[in-house]
Amino acid sequence: MIAAAEAMTTADRSDTNWDRNPILTVENLTMRFGGLVAIDNLSFNVGRGDITALIGPNGAGKTTVFNCVTGFYKPTEGRIVMRHGPGHQDEGVAAVTASSNKWGQTAEGAVYLLERMPDVEISQKAKVARTFQNIRLFSGMTALENLLVAQHNTLMVASSYTVGGLLGLPGYRRAHAEAIDKAAYWLERVDLIDRADDPAGDLPYGAQRRLEIARAMCTQPHLLCLDEPAAGLNPRESSALNDLIQYIRADHGVSVLLIEHDMGVVMEISDHIVVLDYGVKISDGDAQFVRTDPRVIAAYLGVDDEEIEEKPEIASLVVEALGEEAATEAGIAADGAPPPEAIAAQADSAAGLADAKAHPGTRPAGLDGAREGGPDRLTRINGIGPVNEKKLNGLGIWHFDQIGAWKKKEVEWVGSYLSFPGRIEREDWVGQAKVLARAAGKAKTTRKGKQGGGQ
Amino acid sequence: MTNTADTRIADSIRDAFIAALLVAVLGFFFLALRTDIAPGGLALSTRWGLWFTAIAIVFAVRLLLNLFVYRAPAGAPKPESGIGKMAHRLSGYSTVFGYVMFALAAALPFIVMALFPVQQRQYIDLAILIMTYIMLGWGLNVVVGFAGLLDLGYVAFYALGAYSFGLLAFYFDIGFWVALPLAGLLAAMWGIVLGFPVLRLRGDYFAIVTLAFGEIIRVVLINWSDFTGGPRGVSGIPKPTFFGLDFTRGEGGFADFFGLEFSTIHRFVYLYYIIFILAIITYFVTARLRQLPVGRAWEALREDDIACRSLGINIRNTKLTAFAISAMFGGFAGSFFATRQGYISPESFTFIESAIILAIVVLGGLGSQIGIVIASIVMIGGMEMLRNLGFLTQIFGPDFDPVQYRMLIFGLAMVLIMVWKPRGLVSTREPSAVLKEKKKIGADLIGQGEGHKA
Numbered sequence: 001m002i003a004a005a006e007a008m009t010t011a012d013r014s015d016t017n018w019d020r021n022p023i024l025t026v027e028n029l030t031m032r033f034g035g036l037v038a039i040d041n042l043s044f045n046v047g048r049g050d051i052t053a054l055i056g057p058n059g060a061g062k063t064t065v066f067n068c069v070t071g072f073y074k075p076t077e078g079r080i081v082m083r084h085g086p087g088h089q090d091e092g093v094a095a096v097t098a099s100s101n102k103w104g105q106t107a108e109g110a111v112y113l114l115e116r117m118p119d120v121e122i123s124q125k126a127k128v129a130r131t132f133q134n135i136r137l138f139s140g141m142t143a144l145e146n147l148l149v150a151q152h153n154t155l156m157v158a159s160s161y162t163v164g165g166l167l168g169l170p171g172y173r174r175a176h177a178e179a180i181d182k183a184a185y186w187l188e189r190v191d192l193i194d195r196a197d198d199p200a201g202d203l204p205y206g207a208q209r210r211l212e213i214a215r216a217m218c219t220q221p222h223l224l225c226l227d228e229p230a231a232g233l234n235p236r237e238s239s240a241l242n243d244l245i246q247y248i249r250a251d252h253g254v255s256v257l258l259i260e261h262d263m264g265v266v267m268e269i270s271d272h273i274v275v276l277d278y279g280v281k282i283s284d285g286d287a288q289f290v291r292t293d294p295r296v297i298a299a300y301l302g303v304d305d306e307e308i309e310e311k312p313e314i315a316s317l318v319v320e321a322l323g324e325e326a327a328t329e330a331g332i333a334a335d336g337a338p339p340p341e342a343i344a345a346q347a348d349s350a351a352g353l354a355d356a357k358a359h360p361g362t363r364p365a366g367l368d369g370a371r372e373g374g375p376d377r378l379t380r381i382n383g384i385g386p387v388n389e390k391k392l393n394g395l396g397i398w399h400f401d402q403i404g405a406w407k408k409k410e411v412e413w414v415g416s417y418l419s420f421p422g423r424i425e426r427e428d429w430v431g432q433a434k435v436l437a438r439a440a441g442k443a444k445t446t447r448k449g450k451q452g453g454g455q
Numbered sequence: 456m457t458n459t460a461d462t463r464i465a466d467s468i469r470d471a472f473i474a475a476l477l478v479a480v481l482g483f484f485f486l487a488l489r490t491d492i493a494p495g496g497l498a499l500s501t502r503w504g505l506w507f508t509a510i511a512i513v514f515a516v517r518l519l520l521n522l523f524v525y526r527a528p529a530g531a532p533k534p535e536s537g538i539g540k541m542a543h544r545l546s547g548y549s550t551v552f553g554y555v556m557f558a559l560a561a562a563l564p565f566i567v568m569a570l571f572p573v574q575q576r577q578y579i580d581l582a583i584l585i586m587t588y589i590m591l592g593w594g595l596n597v598v599v600g601f602a603g604l605l606d607l608g609y610v611a612f613y614a615l616g617a618y619s620f621g622l623l624a625f626y627f628d629i630g631f632w633v634a635l636p637l638a639g640l641l642a643a644m645w646g647i648v649l650g651f652p653v654l655r656l657r658g659d660y661f662a663i664v665t666l667a668f669g670e671i672i673r674v675v676l677i678n679w680s681d682f683t684g685g686p687r688g689v690s691g692i693p694k695p696t697f698f699g700l701d702f703t704r705g706e707g708g709f710a711d712f713f714g715l716e717f718s719t720i721h722r723f724v725y726l727y728y729i730i731f732i733l734a735i736i737t738y739f740v741t742a743r744l745r746q747l748p749v750g751r752a753w754e755a756l757r758e759d760d761i762a763c764r765s766l767g768i769n770i771r772n773t774k775l776t777a778f779a780i781s782a783m784f785g786g787f788a789g790s791f792f793a794t795r796q797g798y799i800s801p802e803s804f805t806f807i808e809s810a811i812i813l814a815i816v817v818l819g820g821l822g823s824q825i826g827i828v829i830a831s832i833v834m835i836g837g838m839e840m841l842r843n844l845g846f847l848t849q850i851f852g853p854d855f856d857p858v859q860y861r862m863l864i865f866g867l868a869m870v871l872i873m874v875w876k877p878r879g880l881v882s883t884r885e886p887s888a889v890l891k892e893k894k895k896i897g898a899d900l901i902g903q904g905e906g907h908k909a
Contacts, residue, residue, distance in 0.1 A: 070765065123767030130765050138758035140901030141751075142886045142894075148748075149755040150766045155748035162776075165747040166740070176888075184890060196890040201900035219766055 016286075018047030018272050021086055023223055023255045024069070024128075029078035031064050031279075038064045039279040042078070046223065046272070048086065051249055051256045053266045055290075056276035057299060062259045063133060065276070066225055069257070070130045071119035078115065082126045084222060085109025124153055129221035131212045133228045133259075139201025143192055143211055146200050147183035150218035155179055186214040190244065206237040210244065217248060224248065226258040230265045238262060242269050267291065275299065278423065295419045298387070361412030364405075366396015376400050380436055383427035388418055400440055403433035467521035475514035482509050553825060560586075560731060564724040579723045583730055583795065585835045587788055590734040592815040592827035593741055594784030599813065600822035601741075601750060602777040603757025603904015605662040608669025609812050611649070612642045612782040614804035616789025618676060621689035621799050631695040631794045635787060642786025643779040650778035654771055669809055676801040688800025692793050697725060726795055733791060737784045742824060744780070746887045753777050754822075754887070757904035811835075818872060820879025821903060829880050833872075838865055 022045035031039040039061045046052045054062045067073040069080055081093050085108025092106030096113055103112040103125065112126040122128050138146050148155070158175030159165030165172045187193040190210035195203060200211060209229060216224055229245070230238045242265060248254050260266045266273065266287070273290040275283040277299040283290050290296055375398040378389040395417075397403060406414070406429075415424045424430070487506035490497045559566075567578045591613065598606045619638035623629040629637075653664045676683050683689070694702060700709045702722035709725075710717040744750040752773045755763050760770055793799050815834055819826030841861040876882065882898035 072761075072764070119764045120767055120769050123765060132762070132765070136759050136762040136765075138755050138762065138902075140758055140884060140896055141754060142888075142896070144888055144890050145751060145754075145886055148888055149751050149763075149768070152748050152752050152755075152766065152768050159747055159749075162744070162747055162749045165749075166743055180888065180890065187890075193890075197886065197892050197894050199894075199896045199900045215766070 016047070016272070017050055018045040018052065021048045022046060022088070023048040023083055024257070025079075025081040025083075026065070026069070027079045027081070029065070029068060029080065030076045031061070031068055031073060032076045037279055039068070039075075039276075042276070042279065042281050044274045044281060044284055046255060046257050048083075048255055049249065049253060050271040051245060051258065051269050052272045052274065053270040054257065054259045054274050054276065055261075055263075055266055056282075059278075060276040061279040062276055063227060064279075066130065066227055066257075066259060069114060069122075070128055070225060071114060071117055071122040075115050080114040082112040082114050082122075082128060082223065083109065084111070084127070123219055123221075127220065127222040128225060129216035129219045129223070130225040131209075131216050131227055131229060133231065135205075135208045135212055137200040137208055137212055137215070140199060142197050143187060143200055143203065144180070144183050144196045146211060146215050147186055147218045148179055150215045151179045151182065153219075182218060186217055189247070190214045191240075206233050209233065209237075209241070213244065213248075217252070217254070221254060223255045223257060226256065226260075228259050228261060230260055230262040238265060241265070245269055278426065280422075282419075298419045359413045359416040361409040361414075361416070363413050363417075364395065364397065364402070364410040367398055367402070368396065370398040376436070376440060378403070381427075381429050381432045383423065383429060383432075391418060400433045400437035403429055404437045406430050406433075464522070467518055470521055471514050471518035474517040475510050478513040479506070479510050482506055556825075556828060557735075564727050568720070568724075575720060576723060579720070579727055581836065581839050583723070583727050584839075585831050586727070586730040586734050587792060587795075588812065588815055588835050589828055589831045590730065590737050590788045591785060591812045592819065592831055593734070593737045593824060594781050594788065595812050596816050596822065596824065596827060597741055597744070597753070597781040597784075598777050599816050601745065601753040601757065602774060603753075603821075603902060604774065604777065605665070605904070606781070607662050607666035607806075607809055607813065608649075608672075609665075609781070609785055610804045610806070610808040611669040611672040612646060612785030613789040613792065613808065614672055614676060614801070615642045615645050615782075616786030616791075617793040617799045617804070618683060618689070618789075619786065620790040620793045621692050622683065624692050624793075625689055630693055631790070635790050638790035639783045639786040642789070643783035646778040646780075646782025646785075647775050649782075650775045654774055666806070666809075669806060673801050673804050676804070684800075686800060686802075688798060688802075689793075690798040692797050692799065694722065694797065695725070695729060695794050730788075730791055730795075733787055737787070738824060741780075741784075749773070749776055751887055758902040814869070818869070818879055820876075820881040820883075820898075822884060822901070823879065823881035826879055826881035834865075834869075837868065841865060 024046040025043075026045075027043050029039055029042040030037070042061075042065065054065060056062055064073065068075045068078075079097065083089055083093075085106060087108055089106045089108055089111055092104060092108075092111050093113075096102075096104035096111055101113075102116045102121070103110055112122075114122055114126060114128070117126060123130075138149060141149070155172075155175055156162075159172040160169070184193065184196070187196050190207075190213065192203070192207055192211055192214070195207070200208065203211060209232075213224075213226065213229065216226075226245070230241055233241060245256055245258070246269060249256055258266075258270075270287055273283075273285065273287055274281060275290055275293070275296050282295040282299055283293040285293070375393065378384050378392055378397070378400070379386060381400075381403070384392070392403075392414075395414075411424050411430065415422060418424075483506065486509055487501055487503060489500050489502055491500055492498075563582055564579055567582070568575050571578055591609070594612075595606065595609045598604050598609075616638040619641045620629075620631065620634040623634045623637065649665075649668050653661055653668075656664055677686055679685070680687075696702075697709055700712050701707070702709045702719075702725065704717045705711065708717065709715075709721055715721070745754070752763065752768050753776075755766075755768065756770065756773055763770055763773075792803070796803075811834065815827055815830045818834065819828070819830035838861065841864055872880070878898040882901075883895040884898075884901050885895060886893065
């Protein structure tokens with residue numbers, strides 16, 4: 001089933017840069033923390049020279065993927081291949097995988113199996129650099145020193161592992177001057193040259209983010225991983241950041257993998273977007289493909305109402321995907337009450353799942369309309385958003401007790417129908433619904449009793 | 456306005472009264488009552504006058520302070536006072552200050568001989584002691600100040616250096632100058648050996664394990680009597696020679712060779728210059744290392760080890776080099792200690808030694824080399840100076856023995872310094888590389904590394 005879903009959600013594979021010429025391939029990556037599955041069987045490619053964005057709701061496992069790629073976590077299962085040469089180099093990768101080596105030389109260049117390497121070697125040898133969500137600069141050192149620390153390994157060799165440096169050999173002095181030039185170049189690039197001798201901790205927030213990117217670039221990476229680079233930036237800084245990332249890609253040939261919540265940044269600069277939800281890949285393609293993918297919309301709309309209101313970029317995604325009318329009906333812009341059939345039809349078409357029989361399990365029995373007293377507010381169940389409520393209404397599900405009566409088969413069917421298998425169990429919709437149904441029943445009887453007494 | 460002034464006066468009086476009450480309670484047992492040795496036991500005598508005077512002084516001073524000094528509202532930052540400014544200025548002119556200190560230190564034995572001909576031996580001996588601690592402080596500074604690893608067992612390497620030389624001399628009859636580099640190498644090797652198991656530890660756990668290592672070394676030295684002499688120690692350790700010349704009376708001695716009149720002071724002056732040169736070497740090597748990639752990696756490690764890993768810096772090797780280099784200088788100093796004393800025993804290498812060296816580093820300001828010099832002079836010199844506080848007997852009466860109050864006064868001084876300069880005497884950091892203009896980095900931004908994190 002997963003394979004089928006994968007095939008369905010992935011864009012046409014034949015002609016994308018990331019499938020033709022991937023610099024990084026993540027295959028069947030699984031990361032478990034005790035019983036918690038943070039990433040489940042995730043596979044995707046990062047194209048050479050592409051800017052690839054990894055997006056998803058909070059807790060989707062994006063940073064965990066980063067930590068696996070950069071060696072901060074050791075994945076439970078899976079393979080992460082980094083290639084310095086062009087193309088797939090399938091034979092070389094297979095050869096290294098079969099051996100016990102961490103990397104191997106191929107005709108096109110070296111291939112590295114990142115899941116076998118410690119973080120230090122990933123930066124040093126595989127040339128993958130990263131930044132952190134919460135900035136990790138050396139705050140008591142100057143901006144210049146931060147960039148010199150990043151060139152540690154080059155300088156260590158040049159100082160013949162300290163001995164030459166201690167004696168002040170000319171080779172080291174030359175290397176030191178070059179390192180300073182390189183640091184000055186990057187300081188110029190990120191517009192911090194005037195603050196080179198200021199401690200990093202004194203710089204404003206936006207400048208610290210830029211300095212961290214410059215520091216990562218000083219390790220001469222082939223792949224740069226940015227963890228929420230635009231977080232906390234104002235619109236002007238954010239657009240400067242876009243320029244910087246594009247400059248890095250264009251002038252230094254560095255591929256970029258970034259996690260970002262700012263959809264403006266993502267949509268504007270990404271060549272390729274991978275969407276995660278609960279550790280599972282739900283969409284993979286270019287910006288146009290992803291923004292119209294019903295699974296992405298479902299994932300973002302599965303979140304609470306407040307969150308949608310807080311995140312206009314999601315609302316705009318929904319609007320674009322469903323068309324103004326449907327979005328309005330979905331309760332994002334206004335609270336209308338259109339006829340249930342119309343919504344059902346719309347929801348079906350939005351999900352691209354007109355044929356209800358295509359799903360495994362049994363379709364839950366529905367009612368023709370809400371019972372007397374009006375439908376229950378299904379969005380009170382944690383995990384059901386306005387769009388899913390409408391979709392469920394379209395199935396004839398109007399009341400908590402209906403959901404409370406679902407068995408395993410029904411849950412499976414609805415999960416597949418709403419395009420997020422497994423989530424209903426995880427969020428325990430059925431249990432929540434039972435509680436709510438009981439509460440609603442009680443409320444009704446007391447209200448009736450009071451009314452009776454009044455008359 | 457007057458209203459607030461009134462409340463202020465009332466508050467001041469109340470506060471002064473509380474302070475006076477405190478003194479009354481505390482002082483009752485220390486000042487008012489007094490036990491004297493009398494026939495058949497102890498006799499109690501009272502000194503009410505002294506007690507009342509103390510209470511009155513505290514009340515008056517407290518009141519005056521409240522009214523005229525503590526005027527700023529509580530919590531408002533107070534400007535740095537006298538010594539604070541001085542220390543800041545000292546660090547500001549650290550180069551000039553350093554040169555002056557260097558020149559003074561280089562000429563010290565001759566200055567002492569000229570100024571204090573009677574006490575010259577005592578003062579030069581003190582100078583040697585201070586120099587030894589300066590060197591140890593600079594050595595420990597590599598691990599604690601630069602790399603930010605709180606090492607509570609540094610004395611282990613001091614002991615290793617001392618015993619390396621002591622035992623080499625005892626078993627193989629090796630002289631100081633040959634044993635010195637061997638002692639350094641052995642200590643460095645042990646630094647790596649002891650460093651390995653603690654690499655994965657962080658914070659408090661790291662500090663506790665280093666503390667344990669310090670004790671283990673000492674306990675081994677005590678119990679392995681067949682080899683180390685156990686609690687009896689090693690005696691008869693040879694004195695250093697001056698290019699083969701012994702500092703002995705008569706034919707072939709140093710004085711005889713140079714046609715000088717024999718004097719025991721020659722040996723002390725020579726010892727002083729040995730430790731002076733060793734300390735200067737320590738200074739230049741550690742200062743230079745700080746500007747090399749390895750030193751910058753140490754400091755980066757102190758600031759953020761996770762960021763270091765992401766930049767491809769091998770944390771294990773970086774920590775181990777810090778350990779080894781620090782241990783090596785400890786070993787050199789230990790070897791010097793052995794030759795100066797001529798006799799070593801495990802008693803010289805207790806935890807209090809580690810604590811004193813660490814206190815010097817912390818008091819001087821983590822990572823600051825000039826601060827360590829000041830702190831050593833204040834701590835070691837001050838502690839010795841407190842032995843001869845003859846004038847205090849004139850204040851507290853002829854029964855007052857200043858030696859007994861030495862540690863108390865000293866502890867109080869330490870507390871005061873730490874209250875007034877919580878990050879040490881010289882808390883600013885100088886950048887290791889400069890693009891245009893050298894700026895000091897304030898203490899609030901500098902990380903303190905492992906063992907200091909809350």
